[in-house]
Amino acid sequence: MAGLATVFGSGAMTNSLPEVENHDVIFVIGSNTTETHPIIGLKMKNAVRKGAELIIADPRRIDLVRFSHLWLQHRPGTDVALLNSIMHIIMKEDMTDTKFIESRTEGFESFKDSLEEYTPEYGERITGVPKQDIIKAAHFYGNAVRPGIYYTMGITQHTHGTENVYAIANLALMTGNLGRESTGVNPLRGQNNVQGATDMGCIPNFFPGYQPAAMPGIRAKFEKTWGVKLSDKKGLTATEMTGEAFERKLKALYIMGENPVLSDPDIQHTVKALQKLDFLVVQDIFLTETAALADVVLPAACFAEKDGTFTNTSRRVQRVRKAVQPPGEAREDSHIITELAKRFGYHMDYNLIEEVFQESKKLWPALAGITYKRIAKTGLQWPCPTQDHPGTPYLFKGGFPRGKAAFTVVAYRPSEELPDAEYPFLLSTGRQLFQYHTGSMTRRNEAINAVSPTAYIEIHPEDAAVLGIKDGERVCVTSRRGSINIQAWVTERPLSKTVFIPFHFREAAANMLTNKACDPIAKIPEFKVCAVRINRTVDSEENVNKG
């Protein structure tokens, strides 16, 4: 979010789902799309069927590779070097869009100079991708008419995640591949309402609609609507909250529907941090690992038990409807929050949930044209400023919200924690098709558990042979932060010397191992790169998985 917003003035996906099928070139980097966004994956496959060229840059042989024309298997954490060397070729061979660069961007000259050193030879040395393939990728993308770039956490979950995003933005800007149908830059959001939660101001320094909390005029507007004085202090990001809790600076935390114990890096650290809080409230539908640490646990309603809206990864606001009653005394989150506010003498009185939506769109004009009635059948994509506005399938037609889009000079720098003699393997973590996030929902499903019963570590056959590990055997994986016992899956999916663990499984939680080092701007932890050691002998249960 942070990266794209800085460059373009908006951090959302620039295209819509139906447009995916009409690209002529699709460049997927750091996104295992068919497993994490299966329906977008389907649309990509359909685009390929219709003749689109598919380029994939991913250290793992993800399923989508079967459909690709070019697969760049770069070393994890070397995205900047890869992208810069692709751009080097585009620059050298004059595949840039001069008119676009002149009229709609700034900072081109210094950016241009910065690419000089990223020759394909240099790129090959850093990334491990053959030079010819780097050149081929440059030709595919550079000559495309309607190319789309897709990325997810494979790009952002690095200590240089924001730089990765800048590099992607540079690539689209220099070729003028923005602001047209089926042409753009598309960060895919992992969870159903990440887009909406961000839109609605659940980020520290922005009120709903990306309006900076630091701007007095904006604050005044919200103060007027909400009828209270608002703080002008900078807020903490999620990762900073854990850090401050650990140092006992943060005293209380109220968590609604999140499970940071499993989803945050370095579980031992997270658990200790949460234990140090004076007061922890967790509101959820299950007694998650995080809820087990709470002082108060509040039973909430799940998606099928409430009315409202979700906003999908392409900015589409869609209607959520109540189908069943919540169990026992579980209540909708909205009810819980307003009741709690009452105890503080603050009244949030709404008769209908739509009134909350109406209040939010009064404060954020991009939603002004959306009503529950209009989205009864199909959703609408913001910006949708008026009642007769059809919504906006793709962004930046005719201009960027911040005026001119900015090129950013980005230099490659290695990840925080790289393999060494003691911890010789590079570990990446991520998701898989059948499970979701920390598993609290999907793992309560017998059929899903039958096909995806437990955690595994993907190890390349060459490494397995050296270590003497057989497929299906249990191994012990250790990083500087912890240890887990886990089943080995010997497969050619990962690069040799790199391993992969999905993070959904509490019994062998990948985040026991991960590094909490963050990108300095976006504060996203480096889930994609840390160093581990693999031992054939499993550790006694005493020593692993201890929180």
Added chain:
Amino acid sequence: MVTFKIDGQKVTVRKLSTILDAARKLDIPIPTLCHHPALSPFGGCRLCIVEIKGSPKPVTSCTTFARDGMEVKTSSPQLENMRKMTLELLLSDHPTDCMVCERAGDCKLQELAYFYGIKENRFIGERRTYDKKDGNPFIARDMEKCILCGQCVRICDEIQGVGAIDFAYRGLKTKICPPFDKDLNCEFCGQCVAICPTGALTGKMWKQKGRQNFTKIDTICPYCGCGCNITLHVRRNEVMRVSSKPETLNEGWLCPKGRFGYQFISSPDRLTKPLIRTISKEYSASDTWNIPPYPPLAKGGRRGGSDIFREVSWDEAFDYIAERLRDIREKSGPDAIAGLASARCTNEENYLFQKFMRAVIGTNNIDHCARY
């Protein structure tokens, strides 16, 4: 463009449109069993036959392109007779299971048999019997009810890009199965279940959970950011099944989580009462962490609610939270309090949550897990 006549009505369609496409445009019904607009034409069931003036034999409308000046008839005693015969042949080795079949009432074959009034069958013959039961946890494959329309084979290959199933064997033995007749082991997207016109492919999870007596509610999938539109089939306050309509953003296609991952809603582990901790945190943390069975903690922690928590009323919970938070705010200021919102809650709830943190508590310490 091509202009021609169907049943006397003039119609203009794009080049390379089939007669069936044109008829659908005019809302003229032609029965089909193997056609699907999203898939390549197959021409296998021969129910969609039509007569073209000047042609000696009827043709299948789903595979015949429209030509200028054509005159097409979609119904005649002869056509209807042929259709009826085709159906009788299809039904001649079909189990008469409608009474207990999952698809009854929503089965294309049953519906056609009804319209053509097929009560007695001239061709009743040898029944295909398949003993093989598929052990996969999601999809029941009853190949005796398969009419070999090939839609599942095509969707798996053409849309899903998996190719997990295909036609195998020959003649009367022909059937659709995974390679070597093994158990299905695929992406379990359930696209094939959604598209099957009969009871051959059905979801194991919704077996005997009801066929028609549902309330259907349109909503959005709770999992990934694609935002697929789903329909919940509800009976007795329980979600019994999930489906998706073809005219949606996701064209009716879903992934295994969206289609089959709804059991958690009515899980016995759901929290049903507010809980307040009764013992120190240090104890419970290490204790609750590493205990099998692995799928997450059951309601109330390890040994039932009484150990770590006690169940309280909402009033008690609210009062307690307000008291503690107020206390902390007084002693350490509002910025000693923070809130984590949820990417799985609605826009409205997230709006209220950040409003609560900013306006009621008085801090900008509010975030959610966009970063993970």
